[in-house]
Structure formats: C-alpha cells, structure tokens
Amino acid sequence: STKKLWGGRFQAQASKWVDEFGASISFDQLMADEDIEGSLAHVKMLEHTKILSADDVAKIVKGLEGIQADLHAGKLTFTVENEDIHMNIESILTDRIGPVAGKLHTARSRNDQVATDFHLYLKKRLPKVIDEISTLQETLVEMAEENVETIMPGYTHLQHAQPISYGHYLMAYYQMLKRDKERFTFNMQHTDIMPLGAAALAGTTFPIDRNYTAKELGFGQVYANSLDAVSDRDFALEFLSNSSILMLHLSRFCEEISLWVSHEFKYLDLSDAYTTGSSIMPQKKNPDMAELIRGKSGRVYGHLIGLLTTMKSLPLAYNKDLQEDKEGVFDTVKTLLPSLKVFNGMLKTAKPNVERMKQATENDFSNATELADYLAAKGVPFRQAHGIVGQLVLKGIQTHQNLQDMSLTELQAASPKIEKDVYHDLKSEVAVERRHSLGGTGFDQVRLQIKNAKNELGE
Numbered sequence: 001s002t003k004k005l006w007g008g009r010f011q012a013q014a015s016k017w018v019d020e021f022g023a024s025i026s027f028d029q030l031m032a033d034e035d036i037e038g039s040l041a042h043v044k045m046l047e048h049t050k051i052l053s054a055d056d057v058a059k060i061v062k063g064l065e066g067i068q069a070d071l072h073a074g075k076l077t078f079t080v081e082n083e084d085i086h087m088n089i090e091s092i093l094t095d096r097i098g099p100v101a102g103k104l105h106t107a108r109s110r111n112d113q114v115a116t117d118f119h120l121y122l123k124k125r126l127p128k129v130i131d132e133i134s135t136l137q138e139t140l141v142e143m144a145e146e147n148v149e150t151i152m153p154g155y156t157h158l159q160h161a162q163p164i165s166y167g168h169y170l171m172a173y174y175q176m177l178k179r180d181k182e183r184f185t186f187n188m189q190h191t192d193i194m195p196l197g198a199a200a201l202a203g204t205t206f207p208i209d210r211n212y213t214a215k216e217l218g219f220g221q222v223y224a225n226s227l228d229a230v231s232d233r234d235f236a237l238e239f240l241s242n243s244s245i246l247m248l249h250l251s252r253f254c255e256e257i258s259l260w261v262s263h264e265f266k267y268l269d270l271s272d273a274y275t276t277g278s279s280i281m282p283q284k285k286n287p288d289m290a291e292l293i294r295g296k297s298g299r300v301y302g303h304l305i306g307l308l309t310t311m312k313s314l315p316l317a318y319n320k321d322l323q324e325d326k327e328g329v330f331d332t333v334k335t336l337l338p339s340l341k342v343f344n345g346m347l348k349t350a351k352p353n354v355e356r357m358k359q360a361t362e363n364d365f366s367n368a369t370e371l372a373d374y375l376a377a378k379g380v381p382f383r384q385a386h387g388i389v390g391q392l393v394l395k396g397i398q399t400h401q402n403l404q405d406m407s408l409t410e411l412q413a414a415s416p417k418i419e420k421d422v423y424h425d426l427k428s429e430v431a432v433e434r435r436h437s438l439g440g441t442g443f444d445q446v447r448l449q450i451k452n453a454k455n456e457l458g459e
C-alpha cells in the first residue's frame with residue numbers, strides 16, 4: 001500500500017486487511033460535504049489570523065472548491081489506504097495542488113475535525129426530522145377534525161373500557177409528537193456547538209480564532225473545553241435516544257393499525273397503496289408498512305444501546321472506539337425520515353370504518369361507568385353505585401342483553417333511583433359528548449385540542 005499521511009515514524013506497513021479493518025471511508029464519506037465545509041472555514045480562519053499567507057490560502061480554497069464540485073458531480077473516488085474521509089480529501093487536495101495542501105492541517109487534528117464534521121452532519125439533518133414530524137402532526141390534526149364525533153371503543157388492558165372520540169385518539173399522538181419535536185429541538189442546542197480548534201485534545205499554540213471559524217460554519221457556540229470537545233458524543237446519544245422514543249410512538253400506532261385492519265376489528269381500511277398481497281393467498285391485504293415501521297424501531301434502539309455501550313468506558317479524550325459512533329446515527333437518519341414519510345401517507349389515506357367503530361361501543365358494557373355515574377349524580381355513593389351496576393352487568397351477561405336493552409322495570413329492580421332518562425345517558429355518543437373535563441374526550445374538549453394544535457403548528 002501507499003505511504004500514509006502520518007507515515008513518518010513508521011517502518012513497517014500494515015497489511016491490506018488491517019487497513020480495511022481500521023478504515024471508515026466506506027461510511028464516513030457520507031460526511032464529505034461537511035468535511036470540505038469544515039476545511040474551507042478552517043483555512044479562511046488561518047488566513048484571517050495570518051497563520052497562513054493569503055496566497056497559500058487562495059490555492060487551498062481553490063483546490064477544495066474543485067473537490068467540492070467533483071464530489072457533487074459524483075466524480076471523486078476514495079481509497080481504503082487513505083483510511084477516512086478526512087485523509088482522503090487531504091490526499092486528493094495534495095494530488096491537485098501539491099505540498100501547499102499540507103498547510104491545511106495547521107492547528108487542527110482529525111480529532112476536532114471529525115467531531116466537527118459529525119456535528120455539522122446532524123445539524124443539517126435535525127431540521128428535516130423536525131419538519132417530517134410537523135407534517136405528520138398536520139395530518140393528525142386534519143383527521144382529528146374530521147373525526148371529532150366518530151365514536152370508538154376506548155381500551156384499557158385491551159378490553160373495552162369507555163367509548164371515546166377517534167379524534168381524541170388521534171390527538172393523543174399529536175401530543176406525543178409534540179414532545180418528540182421538543183426533544184429534537186433541544187438536541188439541536190447541543191449539536192450547535194463547534195469542537196474545531198480543540199486540535200488533538202489540548203488546544204494549540206497557534207493564535208487561532210475559534211469564534212471566527214464558528215461564525216463561518218454557522219455554529220452558535222464553541223466547546224469551552226478542548227478535552228470535552230473531542231470526546232463528547234452526547235449530541236449523538238441524544239439524537240439516538242430521541243429517535244428511539246419517536247420510533248416507539250410510531251410503533252405503538254402501527255401495532256394498533258395492524259390490529260384495527262384485522263378481520264376481528266375492521267375499524268380501519270388502509271389504502272391499497274400502503275398494503276401488499278400474498279404470493280399464495282389471493283385474498284390477503286397485509287399492513288406491511290405498519291409492520292415494517294414497527295419492526296424498524298428495533299434497529300434504532302439497537303443503535304442507541306450500541307453507542308451507549310461504546311462510550312461507557314472511554315477514557316478522555318479521543319479513542320479510536322469513537323469511529324463506531326457514525327454508522328448507527330447515519331442508519332437512524334436513513335430509517336427515521338422514510339418511516340415518518342410512509343407513516344404519514346399511510347395514515348392520510350386510511351379510512352375509519354365509522355359504523356363498525358360505533359357498533360363496537362353498543363354491543364358491550366362500555367357504558368357501565370355511565371350508569372354508575374348516573375346513580376352517583378343522584379346521591380348514591382359511587383362505591384355503592386359501582387356495586388349495583390356490577391350486578392346488572394352480571395345479569396346482562398347471563399341473559400345476553402346489554403344495559404340499554406334492559407327494561408326500566410329490570411333496571412329499577414337494581415335501584416329505584418333509575419328513571420327513564422337513563423337510556424339517554426347510556427348512548428355511547430352521549431357518554432363521549434358529555435366528557436367536558438379539561439383534556440377529556442368530550443367533543444368540545446377535542447375541538448379545543450385541535451384549535452390549540454393549529455395555533456402551535458402556526459396554521
């Protein structure tokens with residue numbers, strides 16, 4: 001293999017397979033753009049501080065810009081001998097402009113360089129993630145608005161509990177995504193700090209101007225401690241953690257979608273465009289996209305645990321272990337954005353089976369709480385009312401009738417306080433509509449949630 005950029009003190013060369021094991025170029029070339037941007041800002045700072053001459057800097061800038069253009073045109077080739085994106089670019093620069101290229105690395109180390117590239121990479125992607133979350137929130141609000149009065153069973157323990165509004169259900173996910181967005185927005189604060197200028201670990205004797213470089217690169221802050229600058233990956237851990245929670249939210253929804261499209265529920269119909277057939281069973285329409293998003297949560301959690309484990313025993317400052325920080329983050333970005341996009345499309349085109357959802361709340365005892373509340377409102381202590389209704393439910397199970405199917409005489413046998421108006425209260429839409437408590441499923445409350453959400457989304 002060829003002579004290494006750092007080859008001065010070495011006599012023997014690594015074999016090809018050791019080079020391959022140590023190299024990161026196969027994946028860190030994803031940060032080629034950020035690496036060139038970082039170098040351009042660094043070299044301009046070196047001119048500004050008169051560490052390098054304007055003449056030298058002009059040559060380096062011209063060379064880097066040429067490389068940038070070729071990168072965008074897909075014309076660059078990288079080699080494993082040059083190990084990583086940083087040395088590949090520097091080596092190409094040397095081929096193009098000669099030994100003056102060697103001045104680019106003045107007052108810089110790959111340790112602060114790679115950390116800076118990684119920060120820049122994530123800084124560019126976080127707004128895209130936040131945007132996709134907002135798009136999904138808009139879809140949820142839109143659908144909630146159409147379904148304020150769509151009645152469905154609310155579950156606890158996957159058992160019919162109390163009827164709710166489908167709009168209320170959708171707005172619950174809106175709230176989860178709102179917190180996700182807040183987490184990613186906070187993540188941005190820790191990503192917006194520049195490591196460059198920490199050099200290898202201790203800073204540099206050159207009179208550099210880190211604030212100048214930060215301004216060039218659009219960083220809001222610079223790391224205050226050079227050891228921390230080159231060894232911190234909290235911003236990446238936060239990203240993986242936030243992503244895990246987001247995927248968890250999508251996965252829960254996907255689980256319910258998979259249940260709801262099943263023969264047993266039939267609450268929801270997915271568009272053909274988001275389902276697949278079976279190669280053997282002609283009747284099948286499978287919720288593949290929902291299952292795949294649910295499944296992909298696994299790899300994202302894996303990346304979080306992976307990086308936490310890589311980091312947990314690292315002495316300060318840079319260790320080569322840190323090269324393991326990137327692939328999981330890259331893959332998470334590659335997983336998150338399409339998952340959000342596909343989920344959004346799937347949800348937008350999903351049709352709730354309004355009749356069937358409503359029916360499911362009428363063929364059960366999910367209005368039992370209504371009857372207990374009815375008695376409690378008439379002065380029966382709630383505990384006692386609970387007992388009375390419990391016995392009516394037992395009787396209903398034995399005689400195969402729901403509470404609203406029982407005659408007034410039957411109901412009054414359980415409690416003389418029950419009057420004819422009880423049948424109104426036992427209707428599921430009434431049970432939902434009347435839940436006016438703040439944040440409840442009452443129609444007015446769901447409309448209030450939607451109104452506030454629209455404000456938050458700036459609509």
Ligand code: ARG
Pocket residue numbers: 024028083084085110111114318320322323324
């Ligand atoms: N490829 C390395 C990484 O991804 C760059 C930094 C290497 N620094 C070093 N001293 N070996 O972390």
